Structure formats: structure tokens, C-alpha cells
Amino acid sequence: MKRNAVLLVAAALAAVTAAGSPIPGTAKDLGVRGATWPVAETDLLEAIEARLLGMQRSGEMSRLEREARGRARRRLEEPDPVPGIVAATEERSRLLDPSVTVARDIRTPDGTLLAVAGTRVNPLERMTLSRDLVFVDGRRGAEIAWALAR
Template sequence: MLLLIGMFALPISAKPLGTVGQVFPIAEMDMLDWINARLAVLDENGEMDKMKDQFQEQVKQTVKRPKPVDNISTTTSPRSYLVDPSLTLAQDIKDANGKILFPKGLRINPFDASTWPNGHMLPPVALSKTLVFFDGDDKQQLSWAVAFQQSFKQQHPSKQIKWILTKGAPEQVANILQERIFFDQGGNITRNLKIKHIPTTAEQAKTHWQITEFDVSLLKPFEGAD
């Protein structure tokens, strides 16, 4: 015990002991170098070409058949209602010198020129198109669209229809209607217009959107859509 105590009581001094083994500097591969090296390997073994082909095919399929809009359905109790299109600025809009052109909180109605800055000098706004939303995969809705198109042209020869799909293949529907077809990507338009059911039309009614739903449950399915 005395020996152990004596050892701990001895003064301790530090000194270099030399190099025990070979020393290597700490280094990390740059992330860009790693990516380039990985891409080079993929290019050499042919995986890069496969990935390109898969990506191109994915893009083609997305264009041919975009992702359907969620939370939208048909109805057997159609209704008609108005939607206010007014927008409120969330922040000030300034010019290059910092001068406020349009203040935060300014409420603007796209259909009402009087709510625009200096809008009193502009003529009334008139939207010439009727928006039509429907599911291109639903054969009953396709039957409705064909019938609506014929009736609309007879009743409103000077107006146009803007066809907007919430589901389906735009190219296929374009061949049926012989008109350009759009798609509500991400459901942004139907969400802003508060559309929950299809088929539905949206058209200007003075300073509001007039939304009109239709019941297609009794219609005969369209033939020749496949």
C-alpha cells in the first residue's frame, strides 16, 4: 500500500515519445467529386442510360396522364353558387426605389376594374370563355361533355369553352372533342373556385364566378372512348 501511495505521489512530467506508426492526414472527399465519380461509374456500366430512359418514360406518362385531382366527385344533387374571386395583397408591393405602389391589405377583384389601382379609367372586364371541369375517364361525363359542347355552340356561337380535366388522358379527350384540353395540375383551379363536384362549369357573372354542377348519373356511357 505504501508503495502505491509513493508512486502516485511522485512528480509527473510529459515528454514526446516519438512516432509510434505512420501518420496520415485527415481528409474528406469533396461531395461534388464523389457525385462525379459515382456518375462516371454509372456511365461506364450502362446504368446511366437506363436511368435516362426510365426518367424520359416517367415524364411521358405524366404528360399523357397527370396525377388526378383529389377530393372531387360526381353528385346527384347539383347546385349553382357564386364565388368571389377577390384577392388581398399579403404584403406591400414596391418599386425599385422602395416606394409603395400597392399597400398590403389592398383587395382586388379581377372582374371589377373599379377595385384596381386607377381602374376607374378602364372598361368593364368581360370573360369570353366558360370553364368546364370533368373527369375524362368517366364515360358518363364524356357523354355529357359531347352533348354540352354541341348545345353550347348553338346557344353561344361567340363564346368559347376551356376544357379542364381533373382526371384522365388529355390527348385522348382532345381526339374526342376535337379541341384543346387542359389539366388542373395539383387541383389549384378547382380549389380556388371551391369546386367539389364534377362535371361543373364556371363562368363570369358580373363580379363573381358562377359555378354550376351537373348530374350525369342517368346518362348513357360514351362509346368509343377506349
């Protein structure tokens, strides 16, 4: 629930920031058209800042950051298995063509054209792999031992 609250606060802050951006040339004074009253509601940005400061003072912000780092680390160290990929029952090799068709022109920062849109590029024609690629399931000790023995 608290994670949702943090996301809600971030979304509200983004919405308020975007809504506060004037569109050039559209603002004009239309004058007074009746009675006006002072705004009674709490300023949303002030409310968000107060909430974030409270979370920071209470240590909740640090806790949420630690939890997020832990989740990110676990996802990196133990990624979800790829659906449809199962352990091999026999050793075999496959040829792979890593070619891609360039969707738009690719240029270096100085403007040099590297590839024209529509060109089919195989990166292995420019440089080769220095080693074989071996894919293993890091959760299976037998696969790790096999890969390390190669």
C-alpha cells in the same frame, strides 16, 4: 433503391458545396498544433463525380431520366383525384368569388405599383372569363362526352 442513391448523391453534393463556402472574415491561420497526416479518404466531390460518370457510361442516368419524365407525364395526364370531390348527380352552377388579399406590395419589373399589401383584389373586375369553366373527371368517359357536347 437506386432512386434513393441518386437523391443521396445530389444531397451530398449540395451539402459539400454549401460547407465549402467560406464565411467572409472568419478564416485565419492558427499555425501548426501538432503532427499532421495526409488525408487518406477519397475526396467526396471526386467520388460523386466518379459515381455520376459511371451511371452515365452505363446508361443508368438515361434510364433514370426516362423514368422521371414518364412519371411526370403520367402525373400531368392523369392527376390524382381531388379528395372530397365526387361526380355530380344533378346539374347546377355556383358563384365563386376569386378575390385574394394581397400579402405584400406587388410591383412590375420597372417598379410600378400594381397592388398595395392588404388590398382585396378580384381579378374578374379587371377582366372577365371568355367561357364558362367546366370541371370533369377525365377518367370517366360519360363526363368527357357530356363536356364535349356542351
